[in-house]
């Protein structure tokens with residue numbers, strides 16, 4: 001495990017372009033297995049989750065060409081190699097669960113361990129995925145490790161999900177795209193990455209209605225063809241750059257055309273005193289007042305709530321908490337998604353921040369802290385490493401973030417990018 005050493009107090013300024021969204025490229029890459037043709041992905045981030053998926057595909061004889069400098073990846077699968085499903089699914093990444101649907105379509109028969117956990121945010125359920133496979137006509141014949149087999153052809157399903165799960169929606173979309181008949185998912189997730197998967201599949205010949213809404217209707221097709229698809233820029237990385245620029249007193253311009261996805265995100269960060277200039281193809285953080293916006297309703301504590309899209313994303317709540325510890329007022333953070341996503345906040349005490357974990361979902365951050373550099377321990381949660389970094393860059397002195405490796409799962413060359421913008425940060 002590697003540690004990050006951060007010397008805070010230096011403005012992070014300039015212009016930067018974000019990378020492709022990890023949570024978009026992963027389902028897009030898994031969905032390439034639905035076609036026999038070559039698929040090219042553009043704006044592919046150089047992250048370790050991709051390396052793990054490609055190692056899996058390589059073990060199955062898939063051919064690919066990856067140009068890291070050009071950020072492109074061309075891949076083609078050998079369908080025959082998937083008939084015996086012997087390769088182990090990758091460990092330590094949630095996206096392993098996204099291989100279940102396309103591998104089942106290819107092989108009709110799947111042995112796997114339920115180890116598709118990813119970040120340590122609480123229980124990472126696999127049940128919704130298994131239920132979707134069953135509803136499309138697969139049968140479970142063994143548990144732990146699990147064995148599933150297709151009973152006949154994949155046939156359409158009408159499902160009303162318990163909750164809007166990102167990866168379970170993606171599993172549904174992949175199954176439904178090639179199932180016989182018309183499938184419907186109610187309570188579908190609609191995150192930008194879910195939309196990106198839908199758009200790629202439509203370009204491959206899939207018939208999907210309701211993209212970006214909570215009800216998806218998919219008419220299955222016999223064959224999906226090859227395509228070239230662009231991975232959308234990562235709205236998490238855009239927001240992270242803006243947060244870091246703002247709390248360091250920098251003026252940082254992030255160039256990207258994903259402004260349509262940023263409105264609510266920027267409004268929540270504005271509650272923390274960050275100031276922005278928005279142009280069609282760029283967002284610039286121009287200042288940080290440190291003042292929390294007080295609600296007109298005086299009985300209310302200011303709050304930022306994270307929930308499935310179009311709410312503020314759970315994957316951005318830690319970064320917002322990292323900003324809040326430097327503010328002058330009090331504010332509550334509410335993670336309506338994960339039951340284990342705020343346990344790490346005790347690490348903030350080491351910076352001298354005062355925080356109160358009301359229950360597993362709600363945290364109050366108190367203002368006017370006298371922050372100091374610290375040695376902190378990152379859990380296996382990508383966004384928490386970033387949150388600790390957001391806290392560290394605003395404090396003069398040297399902070400050490402131990403076990404910061406999860407950063408490499410989603411933020412390509414992040415330390416190099418920050419260094420080029422004036423931050424003092426390095427791996428040790």
Ligand SMILES: CC(=O)N[C@H]1[C@@H](OP(=O)(O)OP(=O)(O)OC[C@H]2O[C@@H](n3ccc(=O)[nH]c3=O)[C@H](O)[C@@H]2O)O[C@H](CO)[C@@H](O)[C@@H]1O
Pocket residue numbers: 023026094095123124125163164165166167168189308314315336337338
């Ligand atoms: C590879 C990938 O894409 N990972 C993302 C995906 O994970 P993933 O698809 O695993 O996350 P889900 O959307 O399934 O939600 C995670 C958990 O939150 C709970 N839950 C969620 C929604 C809800 O309305 N009620 C509820 O209780 C459930 O326990 C669920 O297991 O979406 C998460 C939520 O945006 C993100 O944090 C992850 O980065």
Ligand SMILES: C=C(OP(=O)(O)O)C(=O)O
Pocket residue numbers: 022023093094095117118119120121315382383410
């Ligand atoms: C939680 C995350 O990822 P994963 O679901 O892949 O662990 C994340 O991207 O913040």
